[in-house]
């Protein structure tokens with residue numbers, strides 16, 4: 001299974017666009033992370049309110065439901081850029097050079113078609129809950145405190161559109177590698193063997209221990 | 218073609234896409250979408266002028282799934298549990314736990330390895346991710362074991378194996394995912410994980426002691442700690458006990474009366490305590506930001522698989538494949554227990570090549586109803602059932618066993634990810650060596666699973682006692 | 688042969704017997720030429736059944752108006768508190784009158800949906816844990832699972848309506864997220880809220896939830912005359928079967944179940960109830976009329992229709 005990978009960088013237009021888009025993706029992913037963080041505080045407020053002030057937080061469930069799409073969708077392109085969506089790379093991992101880039105291009109094209117259809121479908125879902133003529137433009141709202149749901153529903157097509165952009169870039173990146181026959185394409189995640197992936201994983205979770213060791217010396 | 222034929226055909230397409238390396242979430246979503254188009258088009262007799270209609274209905278049906286299925290309170294536990302895990306590293310809990318375990322049980326035969334098992338089990342109570350748990354303990358425990366003369370294969374193997382406890386002992390993202398897919402109470406599943414996790418840890422510990430007593434030069438005990446030193450090691454590990462207590466109190470109140478809230482709130486409160494501890498230990502914005510980004514990335518990965526698979530499940534609902542599969546399994550002329558064991562062996566094979574979450578999400582929609590049917594249905598009473606437990610009990614029991622199966626696959630070749638992680642952390646140890654060192658634990662896991670099947674009470678005791686769920 | 692998919696949720700229970708019965712009748716009347724495949728949750732989430740109908744993913748569905756007032760504002764008039772409906776037959780009569788009003792037909796037509804029949808339910812009452820609210824003042828600060836008009840009625844007493852999916856109410860009660868749950872008796876049994884309950888209000892009767900069965904308009908138009916007659920002609924019989932089942936099967940189990948669980952029955956005196964009604968009913972009705980006039984519905988006309996049908 002593949003996790004995070006390194007992405008090569010150079011001065012080409014492709015690499016520049018890749019890094020600009022990545023800044024946007026990282027910003028989105030951070031919003032997702034902050035949403036998780038807010039859930040934590042929301043629970044603290046809700047529990048203390050209920051137990052110590054006999055006043056439960058009205059609409060607690062409503063706010064969680066509104067936050068979930070933020071967590072679930074908004075980082076989807078960030079994850080794809082880093083090769084974080086899992087797959088079985090036991091077969092594809094054996095390919096090298098042009099056959100590998102061909103396989104990656106095909107896989108990205110299929111994903112792009114799927115995600116364009118998903119943008120359509122999730123936008124239609126948003127549209128059914130949106131109505132300019134209604135109060136708060138809402139044709140569907142949460143149960144307790146009546147928050148309009150359309151902004152949360154809009155997040156899906158929005159995040160999926162960014163993923164489509166990312167896929168176009170990856171098709172470009174793999175496509176260029178396919179044509180040139182290069183072994184180190186820029187702007188796309190590379191398949192790495194399990195031990196490289198593992199070393200990286202270990203690094204992300206134990207950097208802090210090292211800092212600490214350093215300061216003790 | 219009947220809708221069941223379409224169901225089978227699309228399932229085969231899905232398996233092919235997954236095997237040739239398409240990302241699991243998108244392969245499942247695409248298979249579901251293709252299936253929906255096929256079903257709707259077949260309904261109109263596959264007439265050429267009806268294809269666009271079928272495509273539109275399928276796309277709009279699939280387009281509902283991500284938002285509709287994701288915005289639920291219960292699912293918010295998953296990112297919370299992931300966040301707790303990342304914060305725990307910054308709270309310095311790994312070293313504190315290992316130090317405490319060393320002082321309390323280091324005097325046993327194979328003391329440092331036993332300490333590793335119990336420290337990891339303790340860390341599992343704040344971490345929901347097996348792979349990451351192995352990675353951190355590889356850094357903390359292996360050097361100490363090597364320093365006193367342990368065989369490096371064994372030192373690496375014990376870390377790889379003990380890491381798998383993280384998904385059984387709550388908090389566990391994978392148990393939450395199971396609960397949601399099969400529509401069972403999340404709290405009951407989390408409670409159910411405690412004893413099997415502890416049982417598994419005790420079997421690991423016993424195995425280590427047995428090996429240490431059998432083989433000379435295995436690794437010396439580390440003793441000589443005074444009781445004062447022992448008690449002094451506890452405060453560093455305090456947040457662990459606090460988090461365990463919070464999660465228990467938010468599922469069930471041991472003092473009687475109402476629980477303090479939902480598991481969702483309990484998880485979030487646990488994360489808050491660990492967050493405060495990490496702040497105290499010097500975590501600042503730089504570390505917090507990287508924890509948040511990692512949490513966001515892992516969450517979005519899991520949620521993408523969830524909605525992708527649920528599009529496929531929505532298609533299965535239209536094709537009624539799970540119903541047909543259950544009927545077929547139920548009609549087999551062999552004992553239900555034999556069928557169950559065959560299903561578990563199939564998981565063992567599949568798990569060698571697949572990620573645990575992807576594997577469970579892809580298979581459960583079809584396998585779970587079949588297992589429930591084997592036992593006698595969702596509403597069966599313990600007396601009338603095949604496995605001697607009620608429908609709800611069977612759902613919980615099967616969940617724990619299947620998660621333990623998925624964990625076992627983390628230490629089996631060829632893709633035992635925990636072993637790769639340990640080898641990755643220690644350039645001086647090869648993956649083959651880690652696999653070799655983990656082999657005894659593979660046998661211990663097989664025994665654990667046999668134990669859980671023979672004595673379902675290990676799984677069901679807590680949920681029955683505390684929630685009345687059986 | 689015509690095959691319709693029907694989306695309902697939960698498991699088979701009193702609440703779904705009108706759908707089960709109509710499927711049986713339609714198949715019998717057409718010699719199996721027209722069948723309804725009922726799916727319990729496989730085709731859609733309960734809150735998205737109207738979306739599924741409008742897409743055309745399935746041809747028939749059940750939903751409750753209070754799950755999404757904005758999607759079907761016109762029928763929420765039937766969920767107003769203290770309307771005074773006192774039997775399932777009356778609930779059917781009032782619902783059907785409202786369902787055939789042109790403004791209601793147009794409201795559902797936005798979803799390409801045609802209203803087929805109601806799923807009548809008795810008055811909701813409240814099951815709870817902790818201290819029983821012997822007076823209305825005791826509802827102050829109580830967290831209660833109540834939707835729509837019932838939720839509005841409860842909040843005038845200072846209670847805090849908290850939304851919990853029906854399937855999770857038992858867990859929410861056990862964990863203290865809500866102290867009380869308002870349901871019709873069949874749902875209290877189906878969702879297990881009585882298992883650990885301490886008390887039950889026998890006659891608070893704040894109102895009920897309106898849960899119609901709808902069909903996709905295009906699919907209805909595409910039926911042959913014989914099929915359409917079989918479907919529409921089976922509504923009365925399905926409803927009669929449902930009412931009989933509810934009154935004689937479900938309600939017969941309810942009293943003994945309360946006894947076996949040791950649930951305390953709380954009965955309010957008429958003066959208390961009258962003061963509750965007075966405090967809630969009038970203001971809720973006028974607030975509803977105002978809000979729905981703003982949406983362009985003939986709100987007062989719908990309310991008058993309901994009240995005149997009840998008076999019949």
Ligand code: NA
Nearest residue numbers: 341344383388
């Ligand atoms: Na854990």
Ligand code: NA
Nearest residue numbers: 569629632633
């Ligand atoms: Na493996």
